[in-house]
Amino acid sequence: MTDIQKQFNSTEAEKKWYQHWMDKGYFNSQPDDRPAYSIVMPPPNVTGVLHMGHALNNTVQDILIRRAKSLGYNTCWVPGTDHASIATEAKVVELLQEKGIDKNNLSREDFLEHAWEWKEKYGNIILEQLKKLGCSLDWNRTNFTLDDHYYDAVIRTFVDLYNKGYIYKAARMTNWDPVALTALSDEEVYYKETQSKLYYVSYKIAESKESITIATVRPETILGDTAICVHPEDERYKHLIGKKAIVPIVNREVPIIADDYIDLEFGTGALKVTPAHDINDYNLGEKHNLEVINVLNDNGTINELFPEYEGKDRMEVRKIIVKDIEAIGQLEKVEDYTNQVGLSERTHAVVEPKISMQWWCKMEDLAKPALEVVENDTIQFFPSKFKNLYRHWMENIQDWCISRQLRWGHRIPAWYDTEGNIYVGETKEEAFVKYQEKNSSASIDDLKQDEDVLDTWFSSWLWPIEVFQKDVTSSDKDLAYYYPTQTLVTAPEIIFFWVARMIIAGMEYKNTIPFKDVYFTGIVRDKEGKKMSKSLGNSPDLLQLIEEHGADAVRFSVLIASPAGNDILYDEAFLEQGKQFNHKMWNAMRLVKMWEEKQEERALNDIESFAIEWMKAKLEDAKEKTQNHFNHYQLSEALKLIYSLIWDDFCSWYLEWMKPGKEETIATAAYQESIKIFDELLLLLHPFMPFITEEIHHNLLDNEEDLMLKQLSKNENLNKEILEQGKKLQNIITAIREAKQKNQMKPRDVIQLYYISKDVSFYEKTKALLKNQIFADKVEACTEAIDNAITLVIQADKLFMQSDIEIDYSVQIEKLKGELTHLEKFLFGINKKLSNERFLANAKKEVVDLEYKKQADTEAKITSIKESLARMEN
């Protein structure tokens, strides 16, 4: 006892146990004859720092892994990081700028050298931080999406899909990020409501005095107008269709065309068409065969076609052009207007729709099997509502723009000859072979590789496959053993970016699913419901939280607030609860350890045997319920259940029952059973709070076995009878405590208890326990009501509490009257039901029988209370 600290030292325990688990190699996995349970961690960006979202996500995964371990699975949780092409490149560019270096003045090789330098220095910080949370990751399997084997796999995939005809190169409208100078996929653009202006500009009609007015929010795109479009049925403009309009400033003659795409109600009902800079205009242009005039440079400035504006940013030109149009009297009016403006997810720059030559991947056919496996629940989504979302997206899937005008990433394995013909191959030599087939006198030096790299997600979608075939020697065995993985734990935001595409890749390349279950965690929000993010500054510093409160408390706090599939409202008050839970368990351990010196070799007494039997049943019951929660990924429910099992059932009831008094002893068997039970509770809790449970486990038992490796025992038959008896006992104890308090008695005032019950054996069995808990010097059966006593009605039993202390019956009378009123109302309801023929005819027999039982019970209780009242009021 003396060597046990009064308080749990989380910092010390975390350091000690994590190191111990590492040293013992508990996190590492190799295929064996046990069933596998594998999870691939969603690789965080190398630029990332640990935030609350990661804490939730990784705690969930660690819980699943540790739980599976305790159930006998060979668990493998694979860590790693994602090269995150745009985010990392932006970061490196920024750092170079601080040093006064312009990316464009660096060769590709030099730039990549800087990028790798940065990656080596900072890229693994986030993984190191996960260790502080207690994550049981197999660090020997750490992967990075630009590792050599991974790089090769990505290239192979590209070539394969190209050869199968899925990948092609085409000029298309893309979302252009003028800051990162790259195309973006639709998924990388987000829309933000913005206060804009709607400019009404009149265009003169050629060879006519008429004019036509259009409305636009982007007047700078007037420079690229190649048509005016109206609705074919629009009476206002019908007569102008087929005529020419003159674009102001540039004085270009453009046709006036008709299309029912036009909304008659919006603006003036006439639309200026700029196929180069608007997706809808682009589609109109395709349909009507319009000229495409590109106005912008890649960096968002106006290009050389318009010398007077050349080199100025589009936003600046917007203002200048408005003035210029006003000067020539063709600006009719300006209105305030709220619209959605597309922004780049990475650089937050205003995205410009722009036509550019990009690589694309056809998705329609690839998506079909991936939709199928989710539809038929081969892959299960938790919560299942995301199935709808998934279906909706997969059924409307668009081709995927996979090229990015960046350097940090997997370089597209395509080479061009001097005439611009494309040769795709895994290596330049392979491409050259194809080149030679076409041109026998070709020189390999004529071939130039494509400058672009692939979208990050084009590598991420191979993650669950590629992490298990790291090197050729182990590949088949590992992949066959660990793939498909068990559960993917991720955020719903990346269901399209990543989840859908991993399923596609799995079906295409392994002809099977990459994971069996997908568990979507909620978004972590602050108390006010705002999403926690670095930019809002409302996300607490996780490492600091761990330092201050301990990793177990942090894990507790995010889990307890995290119902399956809902967003979590994070409140730091939960940390307090977690810490108090630590404290509670620590003290329970101290109590139990104290009993070591109070042991006596003897048979169990009545109290001990009842308590042990009851607690074991409680434990069995909880084990079953916990498994049920795990099956549905209701982790917060599981945690709440275990929390209450430990705090309420074990500490508040069991230990109090078991606790020997000052001069008393505890049977050795009871002491040992208590330790065994406690240890089982710790094992149940361990996945949620690994450090304190391991620490207490070792304090409790002197053996060398670690809790982390301990196996949960198989469920035994549940003793329902003892649970019922325990419940009744608790009801009696609570009722007496309440009665004492209501009657101004002290909790420890001595009483005598008499009972009228059909189940005398129950009282015989629990007599000692009752006496002990309610401070009764007598618990005896009686045949009729006792005078000068407080009456309590517990289920079908009547109890009479007597005391030497003067009792004011009025309080008890009031309580009984209240109860009576309620019971009468209740009985009325039952009687109404039972006198309803249609109820008797339609309801199931069990339900009807139950009503009869309720009726009988209630009537008995009412009689009983009436008798008591009559007696007490005398």
Next chain:
RNA sequence: GGAGGUGUAGCUCAGUUGGUUUAGAGCAUCUGCCUUACAAGCAGAGGGUCCGCGGUUCGAAUCCGUGCACCUCCACCA
């Protein structure tokens, strides 16, 4: 504009195919206790128009319709 979700105690949430004695927890609140593990505790209590309205049913927090409020995703009308 399209789709999905949510609404239960002051707050965060359970509530399993409609029926189980007063709709449950935790936190917060109030009351009483320094009880030899723990005052970071113990014991007890109060607190609800299950969002509104309508329907189905013998019976609805639960199923259906509708309205309101909030949230998310998709689309992007210049």
